Amino acid sequence: MDTAYLIETVIKVVVILLVFSALAGIGTYFERKILAFMQRRLGPMNVGPYGLLQVAADGVKLFTKEDIIPTNVVAPIFKIAPVITAATAFIASAAIPFLPQFTIFGYTVHPIVADVNIGILYILGVMAVGLFGPLLGGMASANKFALLSAARAAAVFISYEVVSGLSALAPIMMVGSLSLIDFNNYQAGGIGNWIVWSQPVAFILFWIAAFAETGRTPFHLIANDHEIIDGFGTEYSGMRWGLFFIGEYANMFFISFVIPILFLGGFGDGSVLGAFALLGKMAFFFFFFLWTRAAWPDVRPDQLMWLCWKVLMPLAVINVVITGLVMMY
Amino acid sequence: MFEAVAFYLFAFLTISMFFIVVTSSQALYALTALAAGMIFISAFFFILGADFLGAIQIIVYTGAVMALYAFGMMFFDTTRAVKEKQGNKFLVVGMSTIAAVLIVLIFSAPMLSTNITALYPSVGDIGNTQEVGMVLFTKYLIPFELAAVMLLVAMISGIVLAGKKMDASLTLMNAQEIAEMKNETIKKALS
Numbered sequence: 021m022d023t024a025y026l027i028e029t030v031i032k033v034v035v036i037l038l039v040f041s042a043l044a045g046i047g048t049y050f051e052r053k054i055l056a057f058m059q060r061r062l063g064p065m066n067v068g069p070y071g072l073l074q075v076a077a078d079g080v081k082l083f084t085k086e087d088i089i090p091t092n093v094v095a096p097i098f099k100i101a102p103v104i105t106a107a108t109a110f111i112a113s114a115a116i117p118f119l120p121q122f123t124i125f126g127y128t129v130h131p132i133v134a135d136v137n138i139g140i141l142y143i144l145g146v147m148a149v150g151l152f153g154p155l156l157g158g159m160a161s162a163n164k165f166a167l168l169s170a171a172r173a174a175a176v177f178i179s180y181e182v183v184s185g186l187s188a189l190a191p192i193m194m195v196g197s198l199s200l201i202d203f204n205n206y207q208a209g210g211i212g213n214w215i216v217w218s219q220p221v222a223f224i225l226f227w228i229a230a231f232a233e234t235g236r237t238p239f240h241l242i243a244n245d246h247e248i249i250d251g252f253g254t255e256y257s258g259m260r261w262g263l264f265f266i267g268e269y270a271n272m273f274f275i276s277f278v279i280p281i282l283f284l285g286g287f288g289d290g291s292v293l294g295a296f297a298l299l300g301k302m303a304f305f306f307f308f309f310l311w312t313r314a315a316w317p318d319v320r321p322d323q324l325m326w327l328c329w330k331v332l333m334p335l336a337v338i339n340v341v342i343t344g345l346v347m348m349y
Numbered sequence: 350m351f352e353a354v355a356f357y358l359f360a361f362l363t364i365s366m367f368f369i370v371v372t373s374s375q376a377l378y379a380l381t382a383l384a385a386g387m388i389f390i391s392a393f394f395f396i397l398g399a400d401f402l403g404a405i406q407i408i409v410y411t412g413a414v415m416a417l418y419a420f421g422m423m424f425f426d427t428t429r430a431v432k433e434k435q436g437n438k439f440l441v442v443g444m445s446t447i448a449a450v451l452i453v454l455i456f457s458a459p460m461l462s463t464n465i466t467a468l469y470p471s472v473g474d475i476g477n478t479q480e481v482g483m484v485l486f487t488k489y490l491i492p493f494e495l496a497a498v499m500l501l502v503a504m505i506s507g508i509v510l511a512g513k514k515m516d517a518s519l520t521l522m523n524a525q526e527i528a529e530m531k532n533e534t535i536k537k538a539l540s
Contacts, residue, residue, distance in 0.1 A: 092428065093428065094375070094377050094378070094427075094428050096378075097377055097378070097381055100381075136400050137400060137476045137477075137478070138400045138401050138403075138404045138478060141401070141404040141405070141408065142400075142404045142407075144408065145404050145407040145408040145411065146407065148407075148408060148411045148412070149388060149407060149411050151411075151415070152381075152384060152411070152415070155415065155418060156377075156381060159377055159418070159422065159427050159428075160377060160427075160428065162428045167422065170422070171419070171422055174415050174416075174418055174419050174422075175419075177415065178412055178415055178416065178419075181408075181412060185408075197476070198401075198478060320520075322518075322519045322520050323520045326518065326520040326521075
């Protein structure tokens with residue numbers, strides 16, 4: 021392990037951390053603006069030009085707010101829960117190729133922290149670990165609503181992990197590899213080679229499961245909005261609550277990278293155009309998260325379970341079986 | 350060098366996590382430490398180059414421990430310490446003796462390791478996901494299939510045990526039918 025590799029990796033880690041923590045903040049601005057426009061409001065307008073500095077104001081507020089640890093909570097677990105959500109989101113990003121490789125000052129840079137040959141499994145696994153954050157936060161809070169929210173979190177995540185895993189399995193069978201770089205190279209030939217054309221069912225299922233894994237509307241019952249409180253985050257204040265937020269938004273960005281790389285050609289042949297195409301696809305999927313939140317109500321918990329076990333999972337299994345049969349004959 | 354540092358770091362972390370699991374009387378500490386310990390174990394697979402098994406370790410035990418949390422939530426107030434009955438003293442002595450013998454065995458195992466050869470050495474430049482698949486579907490096919498059948502049995506019996514009164518689904522009823530059902534249960538409770 022030579023020094024250049026070590027320095028390169030450290031720089032990549034720092035860049036990803038800085039870029040995506042900042043993006044998580046700006047993501048909240050986008051969300052408020054887009055929701056406002058869809059509901060015929062203006063959204064944040066007062067701080068800075070067009071409300072752009074609202075992000076900074078929010079940051080100052082979160083950092084300077086008193087960090088309250090309520091009396092009856094299990095303090096160590098309560099303190100560590102938001103860190104789990106934020107940290108695992110960034111740990112999962114280690115296996116995502118954000119851009120095609122490029123050369124800068126005669127040095128070839130691979131914009132992926134660790135090109136492990138099990139990329140997609142690693143990302144799904146570590147993202148699933150991130151769900152311990154809401155669960156632990158809710159259970160340690162000594163608050164009945166937070167506990168209920170934690171119970172819903174456990175139910176949703178155990179169920180939808182099955183759907184995301186099974187729906188990703190069919191494209192994995194076609195590509196014959198778990199590395200996201202191999203997925204990208206498999207589809208490098210152009211739009212006709214995209215996996216979405218041969219696996220439309222898997223694409224839709226994975227997309228739906230992505231909403232559940234990031235806990236977004238219409239599966240936002242983890243932090244049940246119509247209880248008027250914030251579910252597992254009820255007892256949190258200041259930056260600890262902010263860490264839950266950063267984790268959620270970072271997860272949304274990362275899953276918005278993973279979906280195009282799996283199904284929609286990723287960065288294609290690796291040209292500059294391909295890199296911008298990947299960023300564009302990412303932006304669309306991120307926008308779609310916000311669009312859905314503006315357009316759809318939450319589903320009930322029993323509907324959520326019914327949808328997962330009686331509709332999505334059988335569809336995913338049938339899809340895998342048919343893919344296997346087609347590949348054999 | 351990095352591997353040695355990583356090994357000792359994760360060995361220390363894993364052992365201390367499982368120590369908390371055994372000694373803590375609070376369900377939430379024990380469960381959290383169990384989850385952390387299970388995830389730290391995957392580091393050893395990554396250090397040994399078995400990436401696939403490492404990722405599987407993370408995925409499987411995340412789900413398994415989360416199911417344990419669900420049970421913990423139902424049985425205990427997880428924010429309070431559980432009062433434990435002091436069990437059989439002989440059992441404690443027996444268990445610690447077995448643990449001590451195990452530790453001696455673990456530390457003496459490297460003396461034998463010079464005699465160990467791989468039964469199915471890795472084939473070369475194919476990935477370790479494929480290698481696991483090849484061994485699993487040739488040499489160990491029967492244990493693999495047996496495990497699958499046992500899991501199927503467990504799943505079906507689980508459905509049979511828990512599936513009473515599951516012929517009515519709230520999701521498929523409309524609001525009127527749900528209201529009627531509610532009225533009927535209230536009537537039954539009152540009569």
